[in-house]
Amino acid sequence: MSNESSGIGQAIATEERGARLLVEATDLEKTYRDRQGHLVPVLTQLSLQVAPGEFLAISGSSGSGKSTLLNILGCLDRPDAGSYIFDGQQVDEWPERSRAELRNRRIGFVFQKFHLLPFLSVTENIELPFLYLKTGTEPDGNRVEELLNFMGLGGKEQRYPSELSAGEQQRVAIARALVLGADLVLADEPTGNLDPDTARGVIDLFERLILRGTTVLLVTHDPIVAARAHRHLHLDGGRLARHTVAF
Numbered sequence: 001m002s003n004e005s006s007g008i009g010q011a012i013a014t015e016e017r018g019a020r021l022l023v024e025a026t027d028l029e030k031t032y033r034d035r036q037g038h039l040v041p042v043l044t045q046l047s048l049q050v051a052p053g054e055f056l057a058i059s060g061s062s063g064s065g066k067s068t069l070l071n072i073l074g075c076l077d078r079p080d081a082g083s084y085i086f087d088g089q090q091v092d093e094w095p096e097r098s099r100a101e102l103r104n105r106r107i108g109f110v111f112q113k114f115h116l117l118p119f120l121s122v123t124e125n126i127e128l129p130f131l132y133l134k135t136g137t138e139p140d141g142n143r144v145e146e147l148l149n150f151m152g153l154g155g156k157e158q159r160y161p162s163e164l165s166a167g168e169q170q171r172v173a174i175a176r177a178l179v180l181g182a183d184l185v186l187a188d189e190p191t192g193n194l195d196p197d198t199a200r201g202v203i204d205l206f207e208r209l210i211l212r213g214t215t216v217l218l219v220t221h222d223p224i225v226a227a228r229a230h231r232h233l234h235l236d237g238g239r240l241a242r243h244t245v246a247f
Contacts, residue, residue: 022087022184022215023050023073029081030068030238042068043079044238052183055210056217057226060235066219069235070186073217074107075099087183104132108177112189114169116161123148123157126175133180140179147175151205167198174205178214185209187218191225203228 030043043065050056060066071077072084075091084092087106091099116125126147127139148154151171161169170190177185187206191199203225206216218229226232234242 020052021049021085022052022054023048023217024085025049025069025073025079025082026085027082028069028072028079028084030065030072030077030079042238043072045082046235046238046240047082048233048240050215050217052215053210053213054215054231055206055229057229057232058217058219058235059221059223059226059232060241064235065238066235067188068238070188070217070219073184074109074186075103104129105180106183108174108180108182108185110170110174110177110185110187110190112192114161114166114173114193116169116172118161121158121160122153122164122172125161125172126179128176129180143179143181144175147178150208151175165198166194167201170194170198170202171205174202178209183213183215185214185216187216189219189221191220191222196224199225 025046025048028043028046028048029041031039031041034040042063046065046069048069058066058069068077072079072092075086078092082092083090086102091102094102117128120128123144126144130139148157151174153168153171153175156164156168161172164172170193174185174190185206191202194202199222206218207228210216218225220226230245232242232244233240234244236242
């Protein structure tokens with residue numbers, strides 16, 4: 001069963017999963033200049049609400065605004081207009097240092113390319129986010145071990161990326177995104193370089209994370225992957241063109 005009305009669908013999804021929102025983006029606008037200096041609108045009055053523990057799939061053609069939306073939700077960029085409230089706080093107005101701290105602590109990123117450092121072991125790649133903390137916090141060995149086991153990487157702690165399959169490398173990348181305790185995972189085509197069976201395994205992992213309370217927003221061109229999500233948003237020209245809710 002699905003609901004193709006974006007407003008009704010979003011209201012139902014929020015009501016079903018409780019009143020608290022992790023992400024509340026309202027009337028987001030973003031414009032860039034092309035090489036000729038012309039203004040190109042990328043997001044236009046886009047609004048989105050996401051409750052904790054939701055799994056959202058975002059699709060759309062190239063240039064529809066998917067990556068720009070993820071960059072704003074991940075505090076890598078700011079909207080030109082509109083507001084972005086993360087867990088009750090309007091973070092688009094925060095100074096860059098505060099936004100970076102929020103990004104490091106509570107938001108994890110997973111990409112199509114795994115971006116693992118080839119000269120580091122599995123464990124060392126997972127521990128990398130600790131190096132970016134300015135508090136000097138040492139890696140949490142218990143947390144790393146828990147993630148290794150959760151991701152099915154037990155026994156491969158000292159292997160290097162070249163010794164892993166593509167699916168195992170993506171699991172390392174997901175563990176790295178979660179090692180500091182991220183509440184929100186933003187995944188940009190995380191199954192794009194994987195075969196169908198391995199892709200299903202990665203989506204299975206995301207579903208297990210959601211059961212533990214993590215929120216996942218995933219950009220994908222794959223309708224099979226999108227169908228696994230609680231909600232499927234389709235962007236067209238920087239606007240929310242279609243919104244399907246799964247029950």
